[in-house]
Amino acid sequence: xxxxxxxxxxxxxxxxxxxxxxARFLGIPIPTLCHDDGLTPYGACxxxxxxxxxxxxxxxxxxxxxxxxxAEDGLIVxxxxxxxxxxxRLLLEMYVATCPxxxxxxxxxxxYGMRQERLAPKHDNCIQCGLCVRMCEEQMMAxxxxxxxxxxxxxxxxxxxxxxxxxxxxGACMYICPVCELRCHGASAESTLCNGCLxxxxxxxxxxxxxxxxxxxxxxxxxxxxxxxxxPVKLSAVKSAQQEK
Amino acid sequence: xPKLESIRDLEQFRDVCLEGRDSNKPCLTVCAxxxxxxxxxxxxxxxxxKNLEKLGLADKIDVKSTGCHGFCEKGPVMIVWPDGIFxxxxxxxxxxxxxxxxxxxxxxxxxxxxxxxxxxxxxxxENDVPFYARQQRILFGNNGRIDPRQIEDYLRVGGYKAQxxxxxxxxxxEDIVDExxxxxxRGRGGAGFPTGVKWAALKSNPxxxxxxxxxxxEGDPGAFMDRSLLEGNPHSIIEGMIIGAYALDATxxxxxxxxxxxxxxxxxxxxxxxxxxxxxxxQNILGSGFSFRIKVVxxxxxxxxxxxxxxxxxxxxxxxxxxxxxxxxxxxxxxGKPTIIxxxxxxxxxxxxxxxxxxxxxxxxxxxxxxxxxFSLVGKIxxxxxxxxxxxxxxxxxxxxIGGGIPKGKELKAVQIGGPSGGCIPASLIDLPIDYEELxxxxxxxxxxxxxxxxxxxxxxxxxxxxxxxLEEESCGKxxxxxxxxxxxxxxxxxxxxxxxxxxxxxxLTDLAWVMKETSLCGLGQTAANPVLTTLRYFxxxxxxxxxxxxxPAKVCKELIVYSIEPTVCDGCHACVAVCAxxxxxxxxxxxxxxxxxxxxxxxxxxxxxxxxAVLVS
Numbered sequence: 001x002x003x004x005x006x007x008x009x010x011x012x013x014x015x016x017x018x019x020x021x022x023a024r025f026l027g028i029p030i031p032t033l034c035h036d037d038g039l040t041p042y043g044a045c046x047x048x049x050x051x052x053x054x055x056x057x058x059x060x061x062x063x064x065x066x067x068x069x070x071a072e073d074g075l076i077v078x079x080x081x082x083x084x085x086x087x088x089r090l091l092l093e094m095y096v097a098t099c100p101x102x103x104x105x106x107x108x109x110x111x112y113g114m115r116q117e118r119l120a121p122k123h124d125n126c127i128q129c130g131l132c133v134r135m136c137e138e139q140m141m142a143x144x145x146x147x148x149x150x151x152x153x154x155x156x157x158x159x160x161x162x163x164x165x166x167x168x169x170x171g172a173c174m175y176i177c178p179v180c181e182l183r184c185h186g187a188s189a190e191s192t193l194c195n196g197c198l199x200x201x202x203x204x205x206x207x208x209x210x211x212x213x214x215x216x217x218x219x220x221x222x223x224x225x226x227x228x229x230x231x232p233v234k235l236s237a238v239k240s241a242q243q244e245k
Numbered sequence: 246x247p248k249l250e251s252i253r254d255l256e257q258f259r260d261v262c263l264e265g266r267d268s269n270k271p272c273l274t275v276c277a278x279x280x281x282x283x284x285x286x287x288x289x290x291x292x293x294x295k296n297l298e299k300l301g302l303a304d305k306i307d308v309k310s311t312g313c314h315g316f317c318e319k320g321p322v323m324i325v326w327p328d329g330i331f332x333x334x335x336x337x338x339x340x341x342x343x344x345x346x347x348x349x350x351x352x353x354x355x356x357x358x359x360x361x362x363x364x365x366x367x368x369x370x371e372n373d374v375p376f377y378a379r380q381q382r383i384l385f386g387n388n389g390r391i392d393p394r395q396i397e398d399y400l401r402v403g404g405y406k407a408q409x410x411x412x413x414x415x416x417x418x419e420d421i422v423d424e425x426x427x428x429x430x431r432g433r434g435g436a437g438f439p440t441g442v443k444w445a446a447l448k449s450n451p452x453x454x455x456x457x458x459x460x461x462x463e464g465d466p467g468a469f470m471d472r473s474l475l476e477g478n479p480h481s482i483i484e485g486m487i488i489g490a491y492a493l494d495a496t497x498x499x500x501x502x503x504x505x506x507x508x509x510x511x512x513x514x515x516x517x518x519x520x521x522x523x524x525x526x527x528q529n530i531l532g533s534g535f536s537f538r539i540k541v542v543x544x545x546x547x548x549x550x551x552x553x554x555x556x557x558x559x560x561x562x563x564x565x566x567x568x569x570x571x572x573x574x575x576x577x578x579x580x581g582k583p584t585i586i587x588x589x590x591x592x593x594x595x596x597x598x599x600x601x602x603x604x605x606x607x608x609x610x611x612x613x614x615x616x617x618x619x620f621s622l623v624g625k626i627x628x629x630x631x632x633x634x635x636x637x638x639x640x641x642x643x644x645x646x647i648g649g650g651i652p653k654g655k656e657l658k659a660v661q662i663g664g665p666s667g668g669c670i671p672a673s674l675i676d677l678p679i680d681y682e683e684l685x686x687x688x689x690x691x692x693x694x695x696x697x698x699x700x701x702x703x704x705x706x707x708x709x710x711x712x713x714x715x716l717e718e719e720s721c722g723k724x725x726x727x728x729x730x731x732x733x734x735x736x737x738x739x740x741x742x743x744x745x746x747x748x749x750x751x752x753x754l755t756d757l758a759w760v761m762k763e764t765s766l767c768g769l770g771q772t773a774a775n776p777v778l779t780t781l782r783y784f785x786x787x788x789x790x791x792x793x794x795x796x797x798p799a800k801v802c803k804e805l806i807v808y809s810i811e812p813t814v815c816d817g818c819h820a821c822v823a824v825c826a827x828x829x830x831x832x833x834x835x836x837x838x839x840x841x842x843x844x845x846x847x848x849x850x851x852x853x854x855x856x857x858x859a860v861l862v863s
Contacts, residue, residue, distance in 0.1 A: 090760035154722030
């Protein structure tokens with residue numbers, strides 16, 4: 001059973017466990033985009049990179065994706081070092097610029113304190129995380145979609161871009177897609193960055209008396225909005241506070 | 246020809262080959278590597294043969310075609326034996342004179358001898374030519390002596406001796422691995438990982454079967470060392486692989502060669518067939534009980550397939566996309582089994598080390614970079630070609646002595662080493678000794694040996710943009726930072742080259758480069774930002790000129806330059822009008838001309854033909 005150190009904490013796990021799972025076992029959260037517990041790890045989004053020092057201790061570290069990294073004896077892993085945090089923020093800046101309409105990505109950006117908008121937005125509708133491909137292949141046992149092309153031209157498609165008889169139209173690909181879940185078009189709908197963490201001004205409250213949102217709560221709602229768990233918020237108070245702004 | 250079934254058979258056959266060739270018999274060896282072939286080497290060979298037929302000398306004088314000699318700038322090249330007279334820039338019209346020189350009194354053809362550009366002196370022998378004098382050609386030395394399609398030639402120069410030695414002595418695999426470790430040989434594919442350490446890691450893995458792979462993908466633009474070695478001396482690689490397989494208990498080997506190298510593939514297949522026919526490869530090699538076979542797999546046009554895990558995927562028939570490491574190929578490689586992947590030059594070094602000893606090899610080079618390195622010296626340099634030098638030689642020697650300096654008296658600006666993954670070394674570091682550590686310290690990388698020389702007419706921002714364009718195209722697209730990062734970097738660099746850059750762009754470039762380097766899945770993404778990072782480090786002033794002044798100091802970036810004609814200098818000779826592809830030049834003969842900048846595409850054709858130098862670029 002390999003024994004490794006994560007953030008200074010020693011943990012022994014079963015052979016074959018990934019560092020991502022070992023960290024979760026300890027309660028340490030690592031962000032992911034292309035990972036799902038029910039699918040094989042892919043290592044494409046790079047958001048789960050952690051800083052790993054080799055056991056022989058020559059001081060050099062590597063940044064490796066935790067989801068594909070097998071836990072080995074003597075591994076020394078840092079999930080929240082300065083380097084890792086910087087990498088996550090820069091990656092998220094790139095992700096928001098590529099897919100600003102994705103709620104999942106906006107929530108991650110809010111959560112990890114990413115506030116820069118230096119890149120021109122692209123509004124791609126795919127980040128090529130491969131979850132749909134693996135879902136179709138491994139869970140739905142259809143294999144109707146896959147990747148085609150290389151580099152900038154790589155995209156998810158059906159064989160020869162033709163209608164596939166293998167596709168049962170189950171919708172699992174849409175269900176698992178992190179971009180398909182669209183952000184709410186709130187107060188700052190025009191801007192690339194939702195910045196829910198800064199707003200605390202829940203969108204719905206500006207137009208409605210009650211929460212009119214069917215989305216999973218995002219950071220803003222959890223911190224300052226009607227779904228705050230610690231303090232009961234009076235709707236009228238929130239509305240008048242907003243009117244003062 | 247019956248199979249050689251023992252070491253003794255091999256040595257007896259080698260003696261037969263050696264005796265079968267009278268070393269006093271004149272032999273005209275013509276370089277027929279891809280470069281010289283493009284310059285007309287086959288016409289030369291045909292011309293020589295025709296001449297010999299005509300004179301009835303076909304059985305008195307041999308004509309042999311060999312692999313690349315390295316001095317591609319002066320091709321086609323040839324050597325007349327037994328005197329070893331070196332001729333360059335040979336054409337088929339010289340055939341009669343060459344044949345005559347090989348017979349009557351053996352007086353060399355003066356005008357075909359290499360002429361030193363400084364002294365005007367003519368040089369007789371290859372090793373006296375300054376291009377060759379400083380080289381140490383332990384891998385390429387035999388290219389000029391053997392016909393790659395004839396195994397007998399390889400045997401004549403001592404081929405398969407190393408293999409016979411280890412098989413005959415039944416040298417334990419661990420001892421061979423130790424010898425490679427002791428030699429200090431480092432992988433010549435680019436990363437420079439100690440080969441012996443890699444081999445030892447495989448040996449400690451009990452899983453079977455084991456595979457070895459020769460990475461002959463050579464994707465770096467402008468690199469052709471591996472190609473020339475495969476074309477010119479394929480047996481050296483085969484022998485190296487057999488020794489490696491024997492040491493590592495591998496049963497099957499693969500040579501993954503890019504499809505864009507048809508001649509290399511052909512010569513490799515011929516060599517493999519001959520080796521099998523003679524019992525040097527295949528079942529029960531030379532009666533030793535050791536069996537090993539080699540298969541050839543061709544690439545399909547992807548630079549990323551030079552990356553080892555993508556290469557493995559390609560051999561397996563999957564899409565050539567890398568997979569995260571660990572696990573490394575020595576743990577789980579081809580078909581999930583332990584696999585060693587080494588570069589062409591690394592495999593070719595193995596027989597040399599076994600024959601001449603690890604100590605001999607370790608005596609060449611620097612403390613941590615042993616042996617020789619093969620560079621393709623290209624770009625703004627007088628002597629373009631392949632160069633094999635001991636590690637530790639300075640850039641100054643490479644460029645000014647071996648390379649013969651920069652053409653047209655221009656100033657050296659930078660040298661790009663290591664292909665698109667490498668970086669630019671500025672002229673100020675000209676005395677840098679070339680080895681793995683020194684290059685990494687300077688921000689560059691040895692890579693597989695591409696060396697592109699740049700002069701004052703090269704725009705460093707444009708260079709960064711060019712490499713980014715290449716890498717964007719070649720990125721496999723699987724991981725986000727590389728796929729998006731190469732696109733974004735290219736977009737920003739294009740804007741800067743077009744004069745639309747902003748000061749903030751430099752910070753964005755640096756940040757994007759950093760995140761690509763740290764988080765990309767494979768080596769392509771991790772090193773993709775190197776051209777940008779090194780040009781920013783050493784040539785920031787050029788970036789600032791583009792951004793702040795909308796000026797390209799090297800006068801390359803088309804949106805920032807204007808071609809015009811100085812009216813006082815122009816003599817109306819009309820030469821420029823003749824070459825202008827877009828009819829952008831107006832003027833009557835004998836009167837000064839003008840360029841219509843609306844039509845001008847800044848191709849530079851007029852600049853080249855203008856005698857009075859009236860064309861200005863500003």
